[in-house]
Amino acid sequence: MTDPTPNVVDPTVEGDDVDTAAIVNALRGVIDPELGDNVVDLGMVKRLERSADRAMHVTIALTTAGCPLRAQLMRDAKARVGSLPDIDVVKIHFGEMTADERSDVMARARWTARDNALKTDIPPTCRILAISSGKGGVGKSTVTANLAVLLADRGYTVGVLDADVGGFSMPQLLGIDSEIEGQRASEGKAVMKPVSKPIGDGALRVVSMGSIAGTNETEAIMWRGLMLNRAVQHFLEDVKWGELDYLLIDMPPGTSDIQMGLARMLPRTDVVIVTTPAKAAQQVAARAADMARKGYLRVAGVIENMGPSANPDGTVTAMFGSGGGQRLAGSIGVPLLASIPLDTTVAAAGDAGTPVVMENPDSAASAAYRDLADIVITDVAPPIEIAECSLRGTLIRAGADLDGARARAEER
Numbered sequence: 001m002t003d004p005t006p007n008v009v010d011p012t013v014e015g016d017d018v019d020t021a022a023i024v025n026a027l028r029g030v031i032d033p034e035l036g037d038n039v040v041d042l043g044m045v046k047r048l049e050r051s052a053d054r055a056m057h058v059t060i061a062l063t064t065a066g067c068p069l070r071a072q073l074m075r076d077a078k079a080r081v082g083s084l085p086d087i088d089v090v091k092i093h094f095g096e097m098t099a100d101e102r103s104d105v106m107a108r109a110r111w112t113a114r115d116n117a118l119k120t121d122i123p124p125t126c127r128i129l130a131i132s133s134g135k136g137g138v139g140k141s142t143v144t145a146n147l148a149v150l151l152a153d154r155g156y157t158v159g160v161l162d163a164d165v166g167g168f169s170m171p172q173l174l175g176i177d178s179e180i181e182g183q184r185a186s187e188g189k190a191v192m193k194p195v196s197k198p199i200g201d202g203a204l205r206v207v208s209m210g211s212i213a214g215t216n217e218t219e220a221i222m223w224r225g226l227m228l229n230r231a232v233q234h235f236l237e238d239v240k241w242g243e244l245d246y247l248l249i250d251m252p253p254g255t256s257d258i259q260m261g262l263a264r265m266l267p268r269t270d271v272v273i274v275t276t277p278a279k280a281a282q283q284v285a286a287r288a289a290d291m292a293r294k295g296y297l298r299v300a301g302v303i304e305n306m307g308p309s310a311n312p313d314g315t316v317t318a319m320f321g322s323g324g325g326q327r328l329a330g331s332i333g334v335p336l337l338a339s340i341p342l343d344t345t346v347a348a349a350g351d352a353g354t355p356v357v358m359e360n361p362d363s364a365a366s367a368a369y370r371d372l373a374d375i376v377i378t379d380v381a382p383p384i385e386i387a388e389c390s391l392r393g394t395l396i397r398a399g400a401d402l403d404g405a406r407a408r409a410e411e412r
């Protein structure tokens with residue numbers, strides 16, 4: 001098999017210190033959903049070159065020139081490479097693989113299908129968003145709960161992973177009181193089914209430490225003990241997620257190991273940073289963005305929470321100031337995705353276990369959450385539709401049984 005490492009053309013700009021390792025890692029976040037792996041390890045990235053006008057040129061070889069995933073790959077590659085510091089313009093060029101290259105890719109895809117099944121059940125077509133912040137208490141969990149409900153309401157199957165192991169809040173915020181079904185599989189491993197909740201035309205699939213229990217308290221303690229160490233990894237490895245369009249990860253406060261762990265385990269995760277308009281919150285949020293990038297995760301945007309709210313008399317109350325989200329977004333070079341007003345109904349709905357978008361859809365905060373959901377669906381993380389791409393057809397004709405490989409690997 002040929003080496004999948006891209007051919008890196010030395011920077012042509014004098015004094016240019018382009019970090020090619022960072023670019024390659026950013027491209028590892030670009031997944032070819034049909035082949036179930038990233039474009040770098042599949043050997044699809046052929047060339048990286050910085051031109052004299054400082055644009056970064058990335059050449060990706062497609063399995064077939066007419067591949068319907070072309071637009072999606074272009075968009076993802078541009079977004080990821082473009083989010084790196086010092087790279088403003090990204091140009092993606094597409095080529096077509098030779099027959100030999102195609103057979104290499106097919107071999108790699110078969111291998112990955114086997115390999116991936118051991119690591120996680122999250123489908124390659126699932127969009128993953130980690131809701132992160134520098135400071136605690138800025139509203140990550142509330143944003144996660146409301147966004148999850150809205151995406152589900154629009155017909156998507158939405159996984160929610162409560163990565164705040166010590167301070168879980170998803171069961172409370174989403175009004176979930178049933179428990180994760182767990183079974184101890186061989187070698188001390190557990191197999192878990194998320195708690196499922198139908199919403200509108202879609203469904204939520206929630207995994208949280210708060211939903212881990214057993215038939216009695218002793219069993220619950222045993223379960224939690226088994227889980228506490230490396231809980232997030234367990235959630236990724238041992239949960240049978242089933243079909244998922246989105247996975248939202250509610251992150252613990254701070255720039256923790258969990259973020260770095262995610263970068264290693266799920267490099268295609270996009271990070272969204274929540275901040276309040278207050279200056280102190282912005283500064284720590286900028287550090288959180290920096291950490292995400294050090295782990296080569298793409299920062300997809302900023303959400304300002306607890307922003308200015310309009311009073312019935314037309315005046316505006318800006319409890320924590322205003323414009324902080326926009327300033328942060330500008331300083332880290334990503335879009336501001338939403339500004340959600342400070343609104344007492346948000347907190348009350350959370351306490352009642354029904355997110356405000358369900359409990360009080362007419363509130364200003366609910367309208368802001370709906371705009372956020374629109375932006376997520378249309379821009380930040382459009383759902384990945386597997387179009388008929390001829391390579392999958394070729395793989396199947398060639399006898400490569402991707403789903404079978406997954407199932408078999410699972411049995412092992």
Ligand SMILES: Nc1ncnc2c1ncn2[C@@H]1O[C@H](COP(=O)(O)OP(=O)(O)OP(=O)(O)O)[C@@H](O)[C@H]1O
Nearest residue numbers: 136137138139140141142253341342343346347350
């Ligand atoms: N827009 C809002 N208006 C009013 N209250 C809000 C708003 N967003 C969140 N809250 C309230 O602020 C508190 C903190 O929110 P939340 O728990 O979502 O923050 P967090 O960032 O997840 O916190 P932690 O870092 O502890 O996990 C909660 O009581 C929540 O109801």
Ligand SMILES: [Mg+2]
Nearest residue numbers: 140141164169
């Ligand atoms: Mg939280």
